[in-house]
Amino acid sequence: MRFKVFKNTVLLFVLVVISCAGKGSSETLKNEQTDEILKQVQDDKSIVVGANRTEVYLPLLKGKRVGVVANQTSVIFKETKDIRLEKREKGEEMTDYIHLVDSLLALNIEIKKVFSPEHGFRGTADAGENVKDGIDVKTQLPIFSLHGKHKKPTAEQLEDLDIMIFDIQDVGVRFYTYISTLHYVMEACVENNVKLLILDRPNPNGNYIDGPTLEKEHSSFLGMHTIPLVHGMTIGEYAKMINGEGWLKDNAKCDITVVEMQHYNHENTYSLPIRPSPNLPNDQSITLYPSLGLFEGTNINAGRGTEFQFQRYGAPFLDASHYTFTYTPQPNFGSKYPKHKDVLCYGEDLSEIKAERHFTLKYVIDAYTNATDKSKVFNTANFTKHAGTEKLQEHIESGMSEEAIKATWKDDLEAFKAIRVKYLIYD
Known part of the structure; x- marks a missing residue:
């Protein structure tokens, strides 16, 4: 069973149900339904995202001047399953994650600035809407938009940085623009001798590859590389492909370190705990x-x-x-x-x-x-x-069946799969 609500909503629901059960209202939810929800939460928690592996990346940040590319999904999950279950039983508040930026500041990491992608640092802007530079109210850090006047960090913005962190939840679709932001961040880091640390996260659509492959003449911010519409890669894997296939300007190679997830594979179903953008609610x-x-x-x-x-x-x-x-x-x-x-x-x-x-x-x-x-x-x-x-619109207008249309991109998908396998981190 795969739930149509996010994990934090599930947690709250379970908390309410268990609380009611203590008041003699156990009929609100059958035992097997409760068990199924708890199992889903536990299964999700078994995947350890890159941001949670602080023991791997904190040594790389000590004494460094740090920039962070982040949004509302850039969080560290704080509580273990055991602690969560204990809190439910006690009826305590579920504060199960902390923003990466807040965590790093608490650990005395010198964060100099934040860069925000489409939808902004707090994830509230419309799709395609220009995001403005500003100051984060909570941390007072300067925020530089990568979805406005500049889609690529400038040399001036990077001149006082030693390392950049990229930590954004993607959904594995070519026209979802976070991978375009990744490209430009990698390119800027190369040009300004800044290392890039990528904290990997699951791809909820990572179990398949499908759709038409981008033709170079139709490159845009909605698709920069010759990949299928659904690429089946995590952000970390995709960054390796950008480097390996020479897609950066002048065939440059970005100095990247990918903090890998634990217990993840491409067949996992993963319920995102936070909506990755305003119009993907569940x-x-x-x-x-x-x-x-x-x-x-x-x-x-x-x-x-x-x-x-x-x-x-x-x-x-x-x-x-x-x-x-x-x-x-x-x-x-x-x-x-x-x-x-x-x-x-x-x-x-x-x-x-x-x-x-x-x-x-x-x-x-x-x-x-x-x-x-x-x-x-x-x-x-x-x-x-x-x-x-252009072919897809032509095929639909001509009355071709879905099966016939998909047959036209079969060879391209096989060619991409042969390239993709070189950069996979996970099974």
């Missing part, structure tokens, strides 16, 4: 994101402006006789200007389906097939940036 959305993310390059809404982001899709020009589900996007957290704001959309609700860990074109094909005005579906230039090729 496991369901993260599992569906590789497939529904293609709607970002169309005029079809993918749940932005609702509480079910990347768990539904719709538009006012989809056929109302085919789609019985409707919703109206409204501005909300992470989506100030959703597509079709205040307009009734016809579409499909996927929030309750069993989302399979694979990539599919069926939703995009279905929406195009059942559009009352097909000319309204594609925002062609943006769709090409997301797909990495």
Whole structure:
């Protein structure tokens, strides 16, 4: 069983249930359901993320001037399973993680500044929204945006640093821009003789490789390298590939150290404890994101402006006789200007389906097939940036089946897999 809520939500739910059970309300949840939830939490906790392996990387930071590329996912999990269970029994607050920056400052590591990717240091900005430089209210550290005027740290910003830390939770999709930020950080570190320490984290979509491979002429911040849409690598593995394949400017090689995870493999299911960006609120959305993310390059809404982001899709020009589900996007957290704001959309609700860990074109094909005005579906230039090729839109418009379309990129996937295996850290 894979839950559609994040682990911290599960923990709170278990705490409430156990607390109620002590008051004679054990009927609220069956014992086997409680056991299943606890097992899921324990299974997740068995994976030790790079940030938690302080004994490995603290010696590399002592006496160094440090910069950190981080966001709201850059945390250290503080409590063991035993402590968590004990706290539940006592009804105590679950304070089960601490931000990496706060932890390092408490350990007297000299952090000079923070760099924030898309969505910002605290992870509240809309997708694509420019993030401004500023000062972190809690730590008073200067924050430099890598999703605004500069997508690459400047020489001036790095001149007083000895080492940079990169610790961001990715979701394994080419157009999810954190791997583009990784590229630019690596490039800047090379140019300014700064070492890069990467604290690795699981890829929740790391069990497969699929989708069209990016064509060089369609490179952008939504895809910088000739990789499939779903690449099946962790951030640490991907950094090794960037170096090994000579993708940095002038074929440069960044001096990287990857702090590896423990007990992780690519078949693991991993429930992210913190949403990696505002519009990926739970496991369901993260599992569906590789497939529904293609709607970002169309005029079809993918749940932005609702509480079910990347768990539904719709538009006012989809056929109302085919789609019985409707919703109206409204501005909300992470989506100030959703597509079709205040307009009734016809579409499909996927929030309750069993989302399979694979990539599919069926939703995009279905929406195009059942559009009352097909000319309204594609925002062609943006769709090409997301797909990495013009061919995918052409194939969908021509009426090709999903099976036939996937056959066209089979050789590219096999070629990528042969390259990928050279850089894998985990089974």
